[in-house]
Amino acid sequence: MARFLAALLLSLALVICSTVFSAEALARAKKKSDGHDAQAVVPAVPDSAAAPGVNVSVKSESALPLKFTGAILRYDRISLDMTRDQWQQIMDNLEALGIDTIIIHHHHAVPRLNPTGEPVEELDFIPADSPKVAAKAADKPVAKAADKPVVKTADKPVAGASKAKNKTKNPPSRPTLAVDRGEAVRSSVVQVKAKFDASAFILDFADAHHMKVYMGLWMDPNWYSNLDVTDQLAHTLNRAKYDLDQLKKELTDKKSDITRTPQEIKDAEAEIAVCERGLITVKNELEEKSLYFAATKDGEIAGPTMKMADTLAKRYGSHPSFAGWYLPEEIWDAAFSSETISVLNPLLKLLSNYCQSISPSDRERPFAMSPKASRLHYDSVDEIYASHLELLKDTGVDILMLEDSIGDLNLKEDDDISVRLKKHFTAFSRVAEALKIPLWAVLETFEQQGTVRKPTNLARLKKQFQYSYPYLDQKSPRFFAYDFLRYMSLPQTKYPNPELRAKLFDDYKRDFVDSAFRPQ
Numbered sequence: 001m002a003r004f005l006a007a008l009l010l011s012l013a014l015v016i017c018s019t020v021f022s023a024e025a026l027a028r029a030k031k032k033s034d035g036h037d038a039q040a041v042v043p044a045v046p047d048s049a050a051a052p053g054v055n056v057s058v059k060s061e062s063a064l065p066l067k068f069t070g071a072i073l074r075y076d077r078i079s080l081d082m083t084r085d086q087w088q089q090i091m092d093n094l095e096a097l098g099i100d101t102i103i104i105h106h107h108h109a110v111p112r113l114n115p116t117g118e119p120v121e122e123l124d125f126i127p128a129d130s131p132k133v134a135a136k137a138a139d140k141p142v143a144k145a146a147d148k149p150v151v152k153t154a155d156k157p158v159a160g161a162s163k164a165k166n167k168t169k170n171p172p173s174r175p176t177l178a179v180d181r182g183e184a185v186r187s188s189v190v191q192v193k194a195k196f197d198a199s200a201f202i203l204d205f206a207d208a209h210h211m212k213v214y215m216g217l218w219m220d221p222n223w224y225s226n227l228d229v230t231d232q233l234a235h236t237l238n239r240a241k242y243d244l245d246q247l248k249k250e251l252t253d254k255k256s257d258i259t260r261t262p263q264e265i266k267d268a269e270a271e272i273a274v275c276e277r278g279l280i281t282v283k284n285e286l287e288e289k290s291l292y293f294a295a296t297k298d299g300e301i302a303g304p305t306m307k308m309a310d311t312l313a314k315r316y317g318s319h320p321s322f323a324g325w326y327l328p329e330e331i332w333d334a335a336f337s338s339e340t341i342s343v344l345n346p347l348l349k350l351l352s353n354y355c356q357s358i359s360p361s362d363r364e365r366p367f368a369m370s371p372k373a374s375r376l377h378y379d380s381v382d383e384i385y386a387s388h389l390e391l392l393k394d395t396g397v398d399i400l401m402l403e404d405s406i407g408d409l410n411l412k413e414d415d416d417i418s419v420r421l422k423k424h425f426t427a428f429s430r431v432a433e434a435l436k437i438p439l440w441a442v443l444e445t446f447e448q449q450g451t452v453r454k455p456t457n458l459a460r461l462k463k464q465f466q467y468s469y470p471y472l473d474q475k476s477p478r479f480f481a482y483d484f485l486r487y488m489s490l491p492q493t494k495y496p497n498p499e500l501r502a503k504l505f506d507d508y509k510r511d512f513v514d515s516a517f518r519p520q
Helices: 002-017 023-033 084-096 198-208 223-256 262-293 302-316 338-358 381-392 414-435 458-471 498-513
Strands: 070-073 101-104 120-124 150-152 176-178 189-193 212-216 322-327 367-369 399-403 439-444 446-449 452-455 479-482
Touching: 084 198, 084 498, 101 198, 101 322, 198 212, 198 302, 223 262, 223 338, 262 338, 302 322, 302 338, 322 338, 338 367, 338 381, 381 414, 399 414, 414 439, 414 458, 439 458, 452 498, 458 498
Parallel strands: 070 101, 070 479, 101 212, 120 189, 212 322, 322 367, 367 399, 399 439, 439 479
Antiparallel strands: 150 176, 446 452
């Protein structure tokens, strides 16, 4: 009877842990529980897997010079307090590098709820008329950090482990999961509004210098954990359906076997009853979690995003440089379940259509979003391609800005970078080609050192350009720096590592702007 109970408890534990652990933490735990090293490098993707028409061996003598055509400005607590003079210097720096497109990463950031109950800041980067939507306080019991779930296996219990995603055609054995629930905690939210309208200043500058600005919408950091847990529940549900079918087949066999006792048949029927009740529970959990992504004006993502779009259109819509919209919430390179796709696809369609409907009528404003490379690659190029093609089709997403995630993955060796980028860019270049939309590259300009991020060096940045270029429009490749404020702005701001920022800026300008960089 415990056969199905483990899968049910696993899904419930994932929901509980979603408020404590990030999606990537869950992914690492899944991989470790399956006996794999979280940092293992995936095998190289064969050249035959490259997108149709992609030239993966571009000759340096025929290649165009490569450089950043755009920059992402990710608003945060430091930028909230920057002065007009500091923003003037930032824009002058961007112009000096020949940047013609700016992505404002978001205009309103909802904080992660603090499980300790300490106050958290909700940052609003528009001085007035911003959407009055506060972060929701935690209203469900959550597992305490010290009370991690324990998976009991045949060998020994493993603290904090969870199962990796598995295909229903070959379901694994199911461990028993015990979860210790903590007390519900509420966090107070302190709203902090900008005193200076940086977006208006950026747009004014862009108007005068023939630049384009994509305006970032609402951002909720809980997106990652909610998306991860929703997909985990969906896969758990599919495994549970498989289990139930197997149990029913076993019962049929037992009933036809004259050696089976009435008690054995009774026990099998009881186990099926448990599975059927469990299926309903998991299904209800999945439906509840999916409400977060509901494609309605009351949805937890859709509602605030649409209100933010209204604010941005009314406040900044008359600027000629207001070129489009940017959704800061990200998807990653996983083969999502059909249930996950069924909630994400309508949400993206609603948001893109709404942004177009409120855009000034003089021209369309494209709707852009950024997939990213996850820390772990579960799926093949073909699986990622098929999943994301289904997810993005007919959504109205006009531009894919693909993050290379090299900084987040903290890859330094040449082979690691080329392998990672090859798989990642192959899959999404095929998606972009099938959808007939542009693919732009977002190159991370930082290195991860423990929990600290620092500006990278020029040598690694050149590798990122070299290995991503073959998958872009060969005649007009578009590269964006992520992000300019933290890792490439000159030392006049309060961001950390001013010397490293200045060095990266100067080195890049010397080799990419003052002279031409061509891939090898």
